[in-house]
Amino acid sequence: GENVEQHPSTLSVQEGDSAVIKCTYSDSASNYFPWYKQELGKGPQLIIDIRSNVGEKKDQRIAVTLNKTAKHFSLHITETQPEDSAVYFCAASNGLSGNQFYFGTGTSLTVIP
Amino acid sequence: GAGVSQSPSNKVTEKGKDVELRCDPISGHTALYWYRQSLGQGLEFLIYFQGNSAPDKSGLPSDRFSAERTGGSVSTLTIQRTQQEDSAVYLCASSPLATYEQYFGPGTRLTVT
Numbered sequence: 001g002e003n004v005e006q007h008p009s010t011l012s013v014q015e016g017d018s019a020v021i022k023c024t025y026s027d028s029a030s031n032y033f034p035w036y037k038q039e040l041g042k043g044p045q046l047i048i049d050i051r052s053n054v055g056e057k058k059d060q061r062i063a064v065t066l067n068k069t070a071k072h073f074s075l076h077i078t079e080t081q082p083e084d085s086a087v088y089f090c091a092a093s094n095g096l097s098g099n100q101f102y103f104g105t106g107t108s109l110t111v112i113p
Numbered sequence: 114g115a116g117v118s119q120s121p122s123n124k125v126t127e128k129g130k131d132v133e134l135r136c137d138p139i140s141g142h143t144a145l146y147w148y149r150q151s152l153g154q155g156l157e158f159l160i161y162f163q164g165n166s167a168p169d170k171s172g173l174p175s176d177r178f179s180a181e182r183t184g185g186s187v188s189t190l191t192i193q194r195t196q197q198e199d200s201a202v203y204l205c206a207s208s209p210l211a212t213y214e215q216y217f218g219p220g221t222r223l224t225v226t
Contacts, residue, residue: 034214034215042220043217044217046215046216049213089155091156093213100161100172101146101156101215103156106153106154
């Protein structure tokens with residue numbers, strides 16, 4: 001089955017700096033890669049996703065890049081703000097096997113004002 | 114519109130008791146997922162429903178866990194003879210047909226004493 005690894009587990013950045021979180025996956029059949037933000041006491045919220053037919057997607061301060069050859073994808077947050085502080089999860093899915101999703105173990109991001 | 118709702122938000126139960134957790138997906142979403150999130154951990158897949166198809170139960174950790182989805186909408190996750198290791202946040206997510214985006218509920222925090 002699919003195995004998703006996520007790094008780092010914790011990340012602290014100064015407000016205004018960029019943050020990068022990286023994930024690797026093992027199943028070359030995976031074709032959908034979402035990123036979720038989870039604030040304390042809440043469920044994960046989808047913030048951006050990318051499908052395997054593109055290499056990069058951007059939405060304001062958030063971008064995701066995908067390298068299918070190397071089987072890794074990354075989340076980039078620019079101009080970080082204190083409200084970006086949360087736990088971020090990556091995931092991979094191949095649309096098969098019941099559309100099952102495989103999640104990384106999460107990155108706790110702290111943006112220091 | 115209304116998002117995914119879960120009830121109760123918190124549940125404390127004694128070891129050995131049965132519990133039922135409820136999920137109301139977004140109206141019209143055909144896919145429904147249950148996940149378990151232990152403290153500081155990622156999301157562990159439990160079960161997946163898609164329309165009228167047989168559910169994918171491959172993630173259920175033991176036969177004490179079961180889930181139903183009535184009328185293609187509301188779902189109930191039942192844990193029988195609860196154990197302390199069942200303590201976790203149980204998250205429900207729904208997804209519209211033909212897309213991969215998952216929308217999560219706020220979760221039910223289960224504590225087994």
